[in-house]
Amino acid sequence: MIYNQDCIEGLKRLPEECVDLVVTDCPYKIIAGGVTIEPRKDEVSGILQKRIISDGTNCSNKWLKKDADEIPCAVRAGKMFSHNDVSFAEWLPEVFRVLKSGCHCYIMINGRNLKELQTEAEKVGFRFVNLLVWKKNNLTPNRYYMQQLEFILLLRKGKARSINNMGTSNCLEISNIIGKKKHPTQKPTDLMRIFIENSSEKSEIVLDPFFGCGSTLVAAVQSGRHYIGFEIDEQYFDIACSWLDGVEKEIERGGA
Numbered sequence: 001m002i003y004n005q006d007c008i009e010g011l012k013r014l015p016e017e018c019v020d021l022v023v024t025d026c027p028y029k030i031i032a033g034g035v036t037i038e039p040r041k042d043e044v045s046g047i048l049q050k051r052i053i054s055d056g057t058n059c060s061n062k063w064l065k066k067d068a069d070e071i072p073c074a075v076r077a078g079k080m081f082s083h084n085d086v087s088f089a090e091w092l093p094e095v096f097r098v099l100k101s102g103c104h105c106y107i108m109i110n111g112r113n114l115k116e117l118q119t120e121a122e123k124v125g126f127r128f129v130n131l132l133v134w135k136k137n138n139l140t141p142n143r144y145y146m147q148q149l150e151f152i153l154l155l156r157k158g159k160a161r162s163i164n165n166m167g168t169s170n171c172l173e174i175s176n177i178i179g180k181k182k183h184p185t186q187k188p189t190d191l192m193r194i195f196i197e198n199s200s201e202k203s204e205i206v207l208d209p210f211f212g213c214g215s216t217l218v219a220a221v222q223s224g225r226h227y228i229g230f231e232i233d234e235q236y237f238d239i240a241c242s243w244l245d246g247v248e249k250e251i252e253r254g255g256a
C-alpha cells in the first residue's frame with residue numbers, strides 16, 4: 001500500500017506495531033543555516049564518477065568529472081528536492097510506534113546529521129545496533145575530503161535480534177546509479193535488498209515513510225515482502241507507481 005501523503009499525517013493512521021521492518025532514506029538538512037553554500041573559486045566542483053574507459057583493446061577505471069548537465073539542476077542549486085524541511089523529532093516517534101517490537105530500522109544519513117538523528121532516535125526508544133557504510137563508485141568533491149561514503153544507522157526496537165546473513169560486512173560496496181535517475185537521491189535496489197533480506201522474512205511488511213521514486217519498495221517486492229510507503233511529492237509518487245507496477249507484472253510473468 002502506498003500513499004501520496006505527508007507521512008507525519010499518514011503514519012498516525014496506522015495501527016501500533018503493524019510493520020516488521022523500516023528502511024528509509026529520510027530528508028535532512030543539506031544547507032547550513034538556510035544558506036546555500038557555493039563552492040569557493042579554488043575548489044573542485046561537480047561530481048566525479050568512476051567510469052570504465054576503453055581504447056578498444058584495454059579497459060581501465062578512471063575518475064572523471066560528470067558533465068554539468070548530468071547533475072540534476074536541483075542539486076546544482078544546492079537543494080536536493082523541495083520537501084526536505086521535516087525534522088527527525090516529527091516522524092521518529094510514529095515510526096517507532098508502528099514498528100513491531102524486536103524489529104530493525106535502517107535510516108540512511110550523512111555524517112553531518114548522524115549525531116542529531118541518533119540522539120532523536122534514542123529519545124523515542126530506539127537502541128543503536130550498528131553503523132553501516134555504503135561505499136559508492138562516485139565521489140563528491142569537498143573542501144575537506146572527497147565524499148565517497150554514505151552512512152546507514154541500524155536501530156532496533158525492543159529485544160536484540162541477529163541479521164539473517166551474519167557474514168555481511170558493515171561496509172557495503174555497491175555501485176551508485178549511473179546516468180539518468182528517477183529521483184535526484186535514488187538509491188540502488190541492490191543496497192536496499194541487503195537490508196530487507198537481512199532483517200525481515202518473506203511476506204513480512206517493510207515501511208518506507210519517504211520513498212521518493214520507490215527504490216525501497218521495489219527492493220521489497222523483489223525480495224517477496226509486502227510494503228507500506230508515503231511520498232509527499234506527487235511527481236515522485238507517480239514515478240514509483242509505474243515502477244512498482246512494471247516490477248510486479250514482471251514477477252507475475254515469472255521474471256526477476
Ligand SMILES: C[S@@+](CC[C@H](N)C(=O)[O-])C[C@H]1O[C@@H](n2cnc3c(N)ncnc32)[C@H](O)[C@@H]1O
Binds near residue numbers: 025084187209230
Ligand atoms: C532522500 S529522498 C528519498 C529517495 C529514495 N530513497 C529514492 O530512492 O527515490 C526523500 C523523499 O522524502 C520525501 N518527503 C519529504 N518530506 C516528506 C513527508 N513529510 N512525507 C512524505 N514524504 C516526504 C521527498 O519528497 C523525497 O522524495
